[in-house]
Amino acid sequence: MNRLEFSIPPFLSVAWVSEEALKHWQPIFKQLNQALIDTTLSGVAQGVWNSRRIRIPGAAVMKLPETAKALGLAVRSTQTGLPGEKGPVFHDVVIQLRHTSQPGDTAGIPDCCVARHNEMQGNARQESIWESAEATPGRKFDTDTITLHGGYVHGAVWHKLLVNPFSYPLCHLYCPTTLRLTTEHLEWMRAESHAGLADIWADMAHWPAEWNASHGICEMRTPVVKLAYETDATDRPFRVRFDGTAWPTHGAFGLDFPYRSPERKRMTDSQSFKNGVDLLRNL
Numbered sequence: 479m480n481r482l483e484f485s486i487p488p489f490l491s492v493a494w495v496s497e498e499a500l501k502h503w504q505p506i507f508k509q510l511n512q513a514l515i516d517t518t519l520s521g522v523a524q525g526v527w528n529s530r531r532i533r534i535p536g537a538a539v540m541k542l543p544e545t546a547k548a549l550g551l552a553v554r555s556t557q558t559g560l561p562g563e564k565g566p567v568f569h570d571v572v573i574q575l576r577h578t579s580q581p582g583d584t585a586g587i588p589d590c591c592v593a594r595h596n597e598m599q600g601n602a603r604q605e606s607i608w609e610s611a612e613a614t615p616g617r618k619f620d621t622d623t624i625t626l627h628g629g630y631v632h633g634a635v636w637h638k639l640l641v642n643p644f645s646y647p648l649c650h651l652y653c654p655t656t657l658r659l660t661t662e663h664l665e666w667m668r669a670e671s672h673a674g675l676a677d678i679w680a681d682m683a684h685w686p687a688e689w690n691a692s693h694g695i696c697e698m699r700t701p702v703v704k705l706a707y708e709t710d711a712t713d714r715p716f717r718v719r720f721d722g723t724a725w726p727t728h729g730a731f732g733l734d735f736p737y738r739s740p741e742r743k744r745m746t747d748s749q750s751f752k753n754g755v756d757l758l759r760n761l
Contacts, residue, residue, distance in 0.1 A: 482694070486695060487564065488559055491706040495729075499728040502702075503702050513670075513672045514640070514643050514663075515534060518532055518643055520666075522551060522574065531645050532571050533568055533642040534568065535569075552575070553571060555572075556569060557569050558570060565708075571645075595646050595647050605709050607651075608624070610634075614650040626718070629684060631644060631656045635689055638705050681726075684722040685701060686719075687700045687719075688720070690715060702728060
């Protein structure tokens with residue numbers, strides 16, 4: 479992937495595929511975001527994890543210090559992007575127990591992903607989805623398109639709309655350590671009375687989706703919503719497709735990936751055919 483020297487100011491465009499999808503999924507995603515934050519905090523406080531690194535929208539950061547203090551946690555927040563940039567604000571947040579808090583840039587990052595993190599930081603990159611996809615075992619490669627099956631670590635793909643509970647560049651998109659942490663987090667969500675949201679979060683790893691980056695703009699397309707935002711500038715499109723088998727409520731039909739083709743009725747099921755049969759019977 480050849481990266482260019484220019485950058486696009488931060489922006490975020492959210493386009494739902496229909497009014498029905500908006501009304502159904504927007505409140506669910508809001509609940510899911512809060513549940514992911516709450517269960518990360520409670521999990522570290524109760525010893526499920528020693529530390530965690532998550533990415534959350536800027537507004538949610540304002541509520542963290544008071545909650546963290548009550549739970550005996552140390553929270554360290556770093557705003558993504560360049561200082562003074564205007565546009566959507568996100569924070570990478572490291573959460574640790576206060577009495578065991580360790581300084582360092584790699585707290586909360588699995589050892590297998592540290593090299594990818596250092597590479598990204600050293601090159602001032604915004605995303606590493608393409609490189610993580612390239613390194614993924616079993617991926618299918620066709621020119622500038624990589625295709626993966628569902629069940630991948632999907633937080634980075636949704637990070638502009640949903641809390642990313644594992645906010646670090648992945649060694650690859652089936653990173654075994656992060657998949658194990660994902661399973662632990664899902665179990666903890668269920669233990670904390672968020673079973674329904676845990677099922678939705680798990681199911682989303684099997685939705686078809688496409689990450690498409692070109693000339694500094696990324697389009698992330700899913701069956702229910704399409705996002706556009708700034709990313710690393712490239713001289714041509716690069717595409718990662720996630721060939722999922724699950725299908726969300728109010729998912730859109732269409733001819734292009736990741737949408738489903740509408741089901742076509744057999745000719746004998748059409749009303750005009752039935753009318754013709756009735757006409758012949760009455761002759």
